[in-house]
Amino acid sequence: MSASAVRARIEHDMKAALKGGDKRRLxxxxxxxxxxxxxxxxxxxxxxxxxxxAVLDKMAKQRRDAEAQYREAGREDLAEQERFELAVIADYLPEPLSGEALDRLVEAAVAEAGAASMRDMGRVMALLRPQVQGRADMGEVSARVKARLGG
Known part of the structure; x- marks a missing residue:
């Protein structure tokens, strides 16, 4: 398995933040x-x-969920910290997919898998996961596949 360019970029940026004294980003x-x-x-x-x-995508989802919970609890200080961390994580994730682009990918995956019913959802999601990882919320992808397959 090859080394990760994204990981190397994170390590480089971490050193720059340390040298620059940006403790929050660090x-x-x-x-x-x-x-x-x-x-x-x-x-x-x-x-x-x-x-x-995949790790960064999971971290981003955790930050979104925590930010919403803190906001609902009236803890704006903690919600702001989660938003900041989410913004830093987002710098390393690919550009998010638009709704139309996501719909096109779902259609292509359904056609490629030959999916006709909800029983085929696993195959469709397996085809979609590598294409949308880090670019779309998997819950939203799942909902679009269900809607397309009539679930």
């Missing part, structure tokens, strides 16, 4: 690197870019 970058390293330890392998993107 903290967010350290969290990202720690999550990547934990996944590598768990898997006992070095992650490639796709693996790193």
């Amino acid at each position: 903290g967010a970058l350290r969290l990202m690197l720690a999550a990547i390293q934990q996944r590598e330890i768990d898997a006992r392998t070095r992650l490639d870019d796709a693996g790193v993107m």
Whole structure:
């Protein structure tokens, strides 16, 4: 497995934040690197870019969920920290897919899998996952596939 260019970029940016004295950004970058390293330890392998993107995508989802919960609880200070961390993570994720682009990918995956009913959803999602990882919320992708398959 090849080394991850995204991980190398995070490490480089972390050093720059350390030298520049940007403690808030440094903290967010350290969290990202720690999550990547934990996944590598768990898997006992070095992650490639796709693996790193999966980790960052999961972290972004966690930040969105936490930000909403803090906002509902009236903890704007904590919600702001989650928004900041999400913005830092988003710098390393690919450009999000538009709704139309996502619909085209769903249509193509349904056609490629020959899907006709909800029983075929797993095959369609398996085809879509590598294409949309880090670029769309998997819950939204799943909902669009269900709607397309009549679920």
